Amino acid sequence: MNDFNDLINSGKPTLVDFFATWCGPCKMQSPILEQVKNRVGDEANVVKVDIDQYRDIAHRYHVQSVPTLIVFLNGEPVWRGVGLHQADVLEAKLREHIGR
Numbered sequence: 417m418n419d420f421n422d423l424i425n426s427g428k429p430t431l432v433d434f435f436a437t438w439c440g441p442c443k444m445q446s447p448i449l450e451q452v453k454n455r456v457g458d459e460a461n462v463v464k465v466d467i468d469q470y471r472d473i474a475h476r477y478h479v480q481s482v483p484t485l486i487v488f489l490n491g492e493p494v495w496r497g498v499g500l501h502q503a504d505v506l507e508a509k510l511r512e513h514i515g516r
Contacts, residue, residue, distance in 0.1 A: 429513035
């Protein structure tokens with residue numbers, strides 16, 4: 417939990433993918449997240465949180481469907497999406513908050 421809090425409070429925008437191993441769309445989202453990670457490099461963080469392993473974090477952010485994607489900036493959620501999202505959309509959401 418401390419590592420998660422440190423990450424979302426790092427000063428960089430952080431895209432968190434709340435997923436489950438049994439979720440089909442989550443499996444499709446994974447390679448898309450790798451594309452986003454490669455595109456934004458060190459300017460932003462891209463991480464995955466397994467809702468079955470980290471139920472407390474998922475509960476804290478009211479994750480009820482997977483995949484749920486949340487962009488955090490300075491510890492606060494600034495964007496939220498549910499379902500499969502394409503790389504261009506996710507990259508644009510992160511870039512809106514880079515350098516803020």
